[in-house]
Amino acid sequence: MSGKRIRNIPLYVWVREDEMQEIQERMAAAGIQNMSAYIRKMALNGYVLNVDLxxxxxxxxxxxxxxxxxxxxxxxxxxxxxxxxxxxxxxxxxxxxxxxxxxxxxxxxxxxxx
Structure with a gap:
């Protein structure tokens, strides 16, 4: 199964309930539904920019x-x-x-x- 994946190294992060709620709120504000994509974007780039055009x-x-x-x-x-x-x-x-x-x-x- 891991041979088919592009990203084959799992990353685990432990958070409190209030931190999880804040992460989910920020994901929703950024329009991102995939937790993995959001966490990866934040870890690699430091921020997600959502501009109302x-x-x-x-x-x-x-x-x-x-x-x-x-x-x-x-x-x-x-x-x-x-x-x-x-x-x-x-x-x-x-x-x-x-x-x-x-x-x-x-x-x-x-x-x-x-």
Whole structure:
């Protein structure tokens, strides 16, 4: 049986009842259900980081909607006419905004990968 396992060395840790309760609460907060995986992660890395990225997801959704609106403005401008520099200005501002959001997302990714 131990020949099939990648991790073939058991590690036993004795804890009090209150410590076990705290470990289980922290596991639940981190979204980890496997005790072995949680203990291994904590022993090797020292912490488990659980980041709520819902505000970032909403920001990305809003940016996508802005992009769609910008495309609609461009279609309207091409169909009915509008000053081209206005559309280019909107595109430039949107590109700058997206660069800043991309930078924030990259920083969050770096934090989560720790």
């Amino acid at each position: 819902e505000p970032v997801r909403e920001l990305v959704s809003l940016l996508r909607r802005c992009s769609n609106n910008l495309n609609q403005v461009a279609v309207h401008a091409n169909t009915y006419g509008i000053y081209e520099y206005e559309v280019k200005g909107l595109q430039k501002d949107y590109a700058k905004l997206w660069e800043q959001v991309s930078e924030v997302l990259n920083q969050l990714t770096a934090i989560v990968e720790l």
